[in-house]
Amino acid sequence: MTYDFKQTINRENTRSVKYDFREKLFGRQDVLPMWVADMDFTSVPELQDALIERAKHNVYGYTSYDDAILNAILGWLKNRHQFEVSTDLLSFSPGVIPSLHALVQTFTAEHDQIVIQPPVYPPFFSVIKSHNRELVENPLMNRNGRYEMDFEHLEELFKQGAKAFILCSPHNPVGRVWTKEELTRLADLCVQYNVYLFSNEIHADIVFKQAKHYPVATLNEEINQLTFTLMAPSKTFNIAGLQASFVVSPNQELKEKFDQQLMQQGFASLNTFAFTALEAVYKHGEPWLDGLIKQLEENKALIDQKLKENEIGISSVYTEGTYLIWLDFSGTGLKHDDIKRKLNDEAKVGLNEGKMFGAQGEQFMRMNIAAPPETVEEGINRIIKAFKS
Template identity: 75%
Template sequence: MTYNFSDVINRENTRAAKFEYRETLFGRSDVLPLWVADMDFESVPELEEALIKRAKHNLYGYTTFDDDILQSIKNWLSSRHNFEIDTSLLSFSPGVIPSLHALVQIFTEENDQIVIQPPVYPPFFSVIKAHNRELVENPLVNRNGHYEMDFDHLEETFKNGAKAFILCSPHNPVGRVWNNDELEKLADLCVKYNVWLFSDDIHADIVFDGYEHTPISTLNDEIAKLTFTLMAPSKTFNIAGLQASYVISPNEDLKKKVNEQLMRQGFSSLNTFAFTAMETVYNHGADWLDALIRQLEENKQLIDEKLAGTKISAVDTEGTYLVWLDFSKTGLDHDEIKRKLNDEAKVGLNDGKSFGDQGETFMRINIASPKQVIEEGIDRIIKVFG
C-alpha cells in the first residue's frame, strides 16, 4: 500500500496546539510551527475507519480493555523490539509523564536524588521538582555532533546516593538510539548501586535504518527487576491527542503499587477511543510506520544537505522525528538566536534552554512534516543566519 506523506494538510481551526499557541510562545501568529512533538501527517488509514465505526455506536460509557487489546500490544513489542512481555504487568495511563509522576511518588521520598541526562525532554525536570526531590544532572557529552553518556560521572551520582534514574530511550532531543554496550554499562551501574530505572521509551518505534532500539529491561534479569518501561503508540502513529500509554512493571507487587498511585492521582481507565486506537494501530500500522521512517530519513538528509557549509548544523540523528540544531558557530547568544528565528525567519522551534543549560545555543526542530514544509523552514533559517 502507498501512503501519502507529501500533501500539506491544513490544521488551522482544528484547535491544534501546534498552531493555537504560536502567539503565546513566539509572540506572533505567522511563524511556521515546527515545534511540538506531533506530526503533520495523517495517521494509519485503518484508524479513521475504526474510530468512525466505534463512534456510530454513539454510546460512550466507561470502557475497559480486553485480551484483544493486550494481545495487540504483546504482538507489537515482540515483532518490533523482540520484547516478550507478560501482559498481566501492564498498567494503562493517559501519558508517560503522568506515569513518571506516579513512579517518582511511589519509589522515592522527598529530598531523594533522581538523575537525568540533559539536554533532555523538559518535563523530566518538572516531574522531579514537583515532588520536592533533588534533581541531579548527568549531562550528555557532545562529541562533534554525536552525544554520549558520561559513565564516570554517572557512577559518581549513584555513589552519592541517587535513588532513581530517568532514561530517555531513544533520546529526545539529541536523537540517540542507545546501543547495547551503552545500555549494558548503564544497567550494570543501576544494579550495582540499586537504583530504580524509569525508562521513557515513547520514541522506541521511530528508529532509522542501521539502528535498533533495545528495551533496557531485556538485557538481563537483574536490571529487569529495577526497570519500569514506559511506552505508547502516541508519537509513533500521531495519536497523542487520544492519550494512551502504558507502564510495564517488573512484577505483580510493583504493578499493584503503580495502579494504586495512578488511582490516587484520579486515573482509572483510558477513554473509549484511546483503546480503539491503540489496538488498531498496533494491528495495522507496521507498513505505515516503515514508510513514515523512510520519509523522516529523507527529511533529515535534506536538512543536512541544506545546512552544509553554513554556520548551523544538525547533530547525528539515529531515531525520533526531533532534530537538535546547533547554532553555536553563529556567535550569537540564546536570546538573539531566538529573536531572529521568531521575528526574522518566522520559524517556530523549541527553545533549546528548556532542555537544560546545555541547550543555550541549540534549538529543536520537528521534521515530521511534508518535505516541502521542512525545506521552507530550513531555507528561512539559512536566509536569516547565513
C-alpha cells in the same frame, strides 16, 4: 498499500496547539511551527475506520480493555522489539508524564536523589522538583556532534546514593538511539547500586535504519527487576491527542504499588477512543510506520544537505531516531537570545529553544521534521536566509 507523506494538510482551526496557538506562543501568527512533538501527517487509515465505526455506536460509557487490545500490544512489542511481556504487568495511563509522576511518588521519598541526562525532555525536570525530590544531572557529552553518556560521572552519582534514574531512550532532543553496549553498561550500574530505572521509551518505534532500539528491561533479569518501561503509540502514529500509554512493571508486587498510586491520581482507565486506537494502530500500523521512517530519513538528509551547502554556522547533530532534530547554532557566534529573536522575527520559524532542555541547550534549538518535505524545505530555507543576512 502506499501512504502519502508529501501531502500538505491544513491543520488550522482544529484547536491544534501547534498551529492555532502560534500568536500566543511566538507573538505572531505567520510563524511556520516546527516545534511541539506531533506530526503534520494523517495517521494510519485503519485507525480512522476503527474510530468512525466505534462512534457509530454512539454510546460512550465506561470502557475497559480486553484480550484483543492486550494481544495487539504484546504482538507489537514482540515483533518490533523482541520484548516479551506478561499482560499481568501492564498498567495504562493517559501519558508517560503522568506515569512518571506516579513512579516518582511511589518508589522515591522526599529529598531522594533522581538522576537525569540533560539536555533532555523538559518535564523530566519538573516531575522531580514538583515532588520535592533532589534533581541530579549527569549531562550528556557532545563529541563532535554525537552525544554520549558520561558513565564515570554517573557512577559517582550512584555512589552518592541516587534512588532512581530517568532514562530517555531514544533520546529527546539529541536523537541518540543507545547501543546495546551503552545500555548494558548503564544497566550494570543500576544493578550494582540498586537504582530504580524509569525508562521513557515513547520514541522506541521511530528508529532510522542505521540503529536498533533495545528495551532496557530485555537485557537481563537483574535489570528487568529494577526497570519500569514507559511506552505509547502516541509519537509513533501521531495520536498524542487520544492520550493512551502504558507501563510495563518488573513484577506483580511493584505493579500493585504503582497501580495504587495511579488510582490516587485519578487514573482508573483510558477513554473509549484511546483503547480503540491502541488496538487499531498496533494491529495495522507497521507498513505505515515503515513509510514514515523512510520520509523522516529523507527530511533529515535534506536538512543536512542544505546546511552543508550554506555555511552559516549552523549544524544538525548526529541523529539515529525520533523526528526531533537538535540544531547547533554555536557557530553563528550569536548569543542564545539573539538566535531566538532571529528565528522568530526574521526567519519566522517556530522552534523549541534549547535552554528548555537544560543549561546544555544554550545556543541550540529543537526542530520537528515530521512534516511533508515541502514544509521542511521551506523551514530550513527560511532559517538559512535569515542567518545569511
